[in-house]
Amino acid sequence: METRSIMIVGVGGQGSLLASRLLGNVLLAQGYDVKVSEVHGMSQRGGSVVTYVKYGDKVYSPVVNKGEADAIISFELLEAARCLPYLKKGGKLITSTQQIDPMPVITGAAEYPEDLVSKLKAAGAELVAVDALSLAEEAGTSKASNVVLMGVLSSLMDYPEELWQNALEQCVPAKFLELNKKAFELGKNAKTL
Amino acid sequence: MKKLMLGNEAFARGLYEAGCKVVSSYPGTPSTEITEEVAKYDEVYAEWAPNEKVAMETALGASIAGARSFCGMKHVGLNVAADPLYTASYTGVNAGMVIAVADDQGMHSSQNEQDSRHHAIASKTPMLEPSDSGECKEFVKLAFELSEQFDAPFIVRMSTRVAHSQSSVEMEDRKELDLKPYVKNPQKFVMVPAFAKQRHVFVEERTKKLIEYAETSPLNRVEISDSAEFGVITNGAAYQYVKEALGDKASVLKLGMVNPLPVKLIQDFAKKYDRIIVIEELDGIIEEHCRNIGVNNVEGKSIFGCIGEIDQSIIAEKLLGEKKEFTSLYVNIPIRPPVMCAGCPHRGLFYCLKKLGVTVSGDIGCYTLGSAAPLFAIDTTICMGASISGLHGFNKARGTESEHKTVAVIGDSTFMHSGMTGLVNIAYNNSNSTVIILDNSITGMTGHQQNPTTGKNLKGDPAAAVNLEELCKAIGIKRVRVTDPYDLAQTEAAIKEELAADEASVIISRRPCALLKYVKHNAPLAVDTDVCVGCGACMELGCPAISMKDGQAVIDHTQCVGCGICKEQCPMGAIN
Structure with a gap:
């Protein structure tokens, strides 16, 4: 199989590392060659965070360039808009509708663009928008948005449920496992906008 | 068994499998996880050293003693360790010694983009460079063999993409090795001119042999x-x-x-x-x-x-000549730069410095973010430790004019790394300089590593803790005081008084990092919409949890940790 590329984007602290590791483990268990690229250090402090997951028969480059992503999963709406150029023609954009103001918006130097969901649709993106924050809070913590979105992704990919459950058990600490399984389930059955 | 591993994790696995016994490193993105991961193996002694020079000397000492050893650092760390590196190349090793240097192409988390291969060439040290996690593990194991075969420390060069990408790795067992005998050998290990001259001849011969090896090596x-x-x-x-x-x-x-x-x-x-x-x-x-x-x-x-x-x-x-097609959204998308976290103890201090219009000589760590909007509170950032020595030079150049309105800021870990010697210079050379140590009880930016001030070692066990107050006094600073950066009034007063003094002083701004697990947070604060007049005083703090909506301040309860500095700052008493 030709290499496929998925980007996971969000704001530092939203848990994109866990999401990318979860997905990476599912794909490895499915028998693919897998590469997952993370960013650590300074950009984790509330900045834009981007991770890449690539899989296929043989994966070389760990990074995804503009026009290459088969799917983008975004934990925040502005980050979804920022990453649109990375989406391949016909690729899927799965985003949480959560909005987090970046510092230039907080200081009044810039404005958070309005109505991004419609604008992204108008730009031709195949959009799946989910209120992941509410579902995460329903599962028990606002921090589980990442796993809610992995649940949404699982409903769009054709892999056995068991692989996702195993990956959750591998990647999530035992004391948060039940909560995250619930978040995953809520994401899998989520209403999309 | 195959496992997805970060390049750094695979590197650590290679150290383990190769029978490495002693590890000493200083954290630095993108190298940190090598040492964090290898510390999880009980068979390996692993530690954080106060800086990269100490780490490399420790690793060399262990190699001379007969144990396979390792030290890891980022590219700029190798500059700090360059002194032992260039002579370790002459002495060579007893048991194998491997050095990791992680370059940061693209400067994801660094102050420069130096190419560390120059150090390998200049020090005449052999260097390997893997391309994925599997190679990380294999190259490390081979590097130990080659280190012993060619009598040279071996550098393994990493890069951000190799260090922080996961790919599948085949796990193997550890090869447990006995210590090699230690035999006194001054001609090899005492680098006085007479012996070093002979070793330089050896180094040139060794390079010729290494080139021969490179012609047919599977590398x-x-x-x-x-x-x-x-x-x-x-x-x-x-x-x-x-x-x-x-x-x-x-x-x-x-x-x-x-x-x-x-x-x-x-x-x-x-x-x-x-x-x-x-x-x-x-x-x-x-x-x-x-x-x-x-x-x-x-x-x-x-x-x-x-x-x-x-x-x-x-x-x-x-x-x-191929170009990929893509779509853009034709709206202005505001940038999202990294910021100090909600509840970050550095925020209160930088707010006071900005308010007082102080010139700030900065350093390397989370607090470098104090240079960003809206605080804009840092004037210079060069390298680890340069805040203190740079301040001293600044004050010697401009004299009294700057002595009363210029400070240095440096974190606890960076102070132990290379800030101390700058403070010795201030005391020794009678410098009227004011140094602020931002003691958040951890090495923050690289992801919470212990350091000599925290009372814990790399493995999480209790360790001796440096008493910063006593250390500064012992160095010769008479005016040493501690403030709480959550208390804006106290912090501002301390800065004013120490700047006004006619001798050197140290302010220790002490409050643990808000992200530390043991730090108990207060309940999130909220804005009383009947009282808030939208003056924006709280916005000057640059807290990511506070924003303005419809002319009034709003606090995001998912981010707020109740540090209370916005409450102190609000002239209307609207935040509770």
Whole structure:
């Protein structure tokens, strides 16, 4: 199989590392060659965070360039808009509708663009928008948005449920496992906008 | 068993499997996880040293004593450790010694973009460079064997993309090794001129042997494609981009040993094609080597430049003229720069410095973010420790005019790394300088590593803790005081008083990092909408949890940790 590329984007602290590791483990268990690229250090402090997951028969480059992503999963709406150029023609954009103001918006130097969901649709993106924050809070913590979105992704990919459950058990600490399984389930059955 | 591993985790696995016994490192992105991961193996002694020079000397000492040893650092850390490196190259080893240096192409988390291969060349130390996690593990194991075979410390060069990408790795068992005998050998280990002169001769001979090895080593391999129109010579992460972008359109010479470089292998490869393109990130070291050995049909830096990362799209565009299509959203998308976290103890201190209009000599750590909007509270950031020594120089140049309105800020870990010696200089040379140590009880930016002030070691066990107050006094600073950066009034008063004093002083601004698990948070604060007049005083703090909506301040309850500095700041008493 030709290499496929998925980007996971969000704001530092939203848990994109866990999401990318979860997905990476599912794909490895499915028998693919897998590469997952993370960013650590300074950009984790509330900045834009981007991770890449690539899989296929043989994966070389760990990074995804503009026009290459088969799917983008975004934990925040502005980050979804920022990453649109990375989406391949016909690729899927799965985003949480959560909005987090970046510092230039907080200081009044810039404005958070309005109505991004419609604008992204108008730009031709195949959009799946989910209120992941509410579902995460329903599962028990606002921090589980990442796993809610992995649940949404699982409903769009054709892999056995068991692989996702195993990956959750591998990647999530035992004391948060039940909560995250619930978040995953809520994401899998989520209403999309 | 196959497992997805970060390059750094695979590196640590390689250390474990190779029977490495002693590890000493200083954290630095993107190298940190090597040492964090290897510390999880009980068979390996692993520690954080106060800086990279100490770490490398520790590793060399262990190697001389007969144990396979390792030290890890980021590219700028190797500058700190350059002194032992250049002479360790002369002494060579007893048991194998491996050094990791992680370059940060693209400066994801660094203050410069230096190419560490220059250090390998200048110190005449052999250097390997893996391209994925599997190679990280294999190269480390081989590096130990070669280190003992050639009597040289071996550097393994990492890069952000190799260090922080996961790919599958085959796990093997550890090879437990006995200590090698220690035999006193001054001719080899006492580098006085008479002995060092002999060792330099040895080093030059060794390099010749290493070049011979490089000609046929499995580390360097040729991948011929029958449909190739040109040849590519590449290394490290760039190899992956080359394979993805060019596939079978090019034959590839992949160099896993980047110092010293082979001669005949390159000459023979270059003869096969009219056009040879060297694709290497940062400086044109392989390209220059090609020209030096008479291979003149090379191009490289004239196409790709020496700034930042290369990727598959850049290669496809420059060499094949292919461009990917993509869509953009034609709206203004505000940037999202990294910020100090909600509840960060540094915020209160920087707010006071900004309010007082103080010139600030900065340093390396989370607090470097104090330079960003809306605080804009830092004037200089150069390297670890430069805040204190730079302040001293600044004050010696401008005298009284600056002494009363200029400070240095430095974190606890950075102070232990290389700030202390600057403070000694201030005391010794009678400098009227004010130094602020931002003691958040952890090494923050690299992801919470212990350091000599925290009372815990790398493995999390109790350890001796440096008492910063007593240390500063022992150095010769008479005015040493502690403030709480959550208390804005107290902090502002302390800065004013110490700047006004006619002698050197140290303020320890003490409050643990808000992200530490043991730190108990207060309930999130909220804005009383009946009282808030929207004056924006709270916005001046640059807290990511506070924003303005419809002319009033709003606090995001998912981010707020109740630190209370906005409450102190609000003139209306609207925050509770």
